Amino acid sequence: MSRLFILFSVCLLVSCSGVYKQVSPSIKSKTVESLSKVTPERKKELEASIKNLPASQREGMAFLIAYMSKADLDTLPAELLTSNVKLAYKARETFPWAKEVPLPVFYNEVLPYASMDETREDWRPAFYDMLYPLVKDLTDIHQAVDTINKSLRGLVKVEYNTKRKKPNQSPSESMKISMASCSGLSILLTDAFRAAGIPSRVAGTPLWVSKEGNHNWSEVYIDGQWYFTEYYPDALNKGWFLDRAGKADKSNPIHWIYATSYKHDGLAFPMVWARRDSTVGGVDVTDRYIELYQKQLVEKAKGIAVTIRMYKAEQCTLDSDGRVAETITIKNAKGDTVASGKTAGPTDDMNLYLTVSLPEPGEYTIEYTTAKGLRKDVVEIKEPKEIRLYFN
Known part of the structure; x- marks a missing residue:
């Protein structure tokens, strides 16, 4: 074995030990594997991003590189990675x-x-x-x-x-x-x-x-x-x-x-x-x-689930912008409020709607404000159902 080859091997070993100082063997192994998939220039850049960090932060950077997607491994700026790692550790030290x-x-x-x-x-x-x-x-x-x-x-x-x-x-x-x-x-x-x-x-x-x-x-x-x-x-x-x-x-x-x-x-x-x-x-x-x-089911009383949606008009039920956010109050036959809530509006998630639980079957009054003022709808509730209300 030539003296030149031995010298090169020793230098490579020293270089790698410097890069992965304070990095656990398992993360180091995965990082080395990931870096084997990039160009020599990119490998050098990413290894430098590990080595140039404080020793306490190197394993974190190595972890990101170890499990990085191939697209990010090839293109993600090392400066972004370094900034990200430094501030993440700053938060860890601060809070x-x-x-x-x-x-x-x-x-x-x-x-x-x-x-x-x-x-x-x-x-x-x-x-x-x-x-x-x-x-x-x-x-x-x-x-x-x-x-x-x-x-x-x-x-x-x-x-x-x-x-x-x-x-x-x-x-x-x-x-x-x-x-x-x-x-x-x-x-x-x-x-x-x-x-x-x-x-x-x-x-x-x-x-x-x-x-x-x-x-x-x-x-x-x-x-x-x-x-x-x-x-x-x-x-x-x-x-x-x-x-x-x-x-x-x-x-x-x-x-x-x-x-x-x-x-x-x-x-x-x-x-x-x-x-x-x-x-x-x-x-x-x-x-x-x-x-x-x-x-949650165990915690809830054995009530009746009622879903309530409000729209500007009947023809607006398929349009997100047609939804109206309005406070709904539901009262029982005695006039006691048994449920209330706010319907989903145009900027709410499309999957969101108001659901309330009514204590028992019976006649309920739904109160809400429309374009024409306060409205009271009397509804018979015997089982879970959906109710659509209109603002016009």
Whole structure:
């Protein structure tokens, strides 16, 4: 063996040990495997992005590279990766709840620069600067989640709208036009949570078992458990879609409930706008939603479920813009209020509608305001039903 070859081998070993210092063997092995698929120039660039970080942050960068899609592996700017990693670790060092997040969860649900196949961009600096003043004095992750949930909509000025340009918009794309789909809103919310060091991922189904379309929302990880929430928040693990998610058909994957995962272990997260794309990792979380729904059923009184929708006029029932958001009050025969709520308006998710539970069969009065003033409709309710009201 020539002295030149030996010298080259020693230099290569020293170089690699410097790149992967503080990186666990399992992540190092997967990273080396991923980098074997790119050009020598790209490999050198990505290895430099690992080596140039503080030793405590190198494993995080290596993890991102290890499980990166081939498209991102080939094209994602190293500067974006570096900025993303540095700010993710800054959040971990800054916020008390972030310090407690287990490293595997931090790597997979805080550190990632994207949730699905949205346009890649450096969103983390803007979100960090936006949210830091709101959560900097908080000590509890529940408070932080609640604060972000309630504040984000007013900060980014984005509303649900079917006229958005595409379903999988990045944060800046949604904020530019002030509208997004449920998927775009979920990306916004998940990125906001991650910017504050809160583990988050997108969840959803490609098709409700009722065949009423798809839906996406967000999940957050608190004290070892995953909870669901969304851009228009209710309490954690409370939401209009739980009754649908809880009826998922386990025998058919198209009706499963999925959560995204940066680390791809074989199951793909289904994206209805890119049905053949299997590059986004997924986790089957159907059983958890079925269990949550069953618990909700036990907690609820044995009432009668009534769905209420309001439209501008009878001819507007197929148009999102034809929906009217109006407060509904339902009273029993004695005049006591037994239920109330607000119908879905034109900017609400197309899957959203008002559902109330009435205590028993009987005659009820539905009160609401129309263009002509207060209206009272007397309705006989004997079983679950849908009621359509009109504003004109």
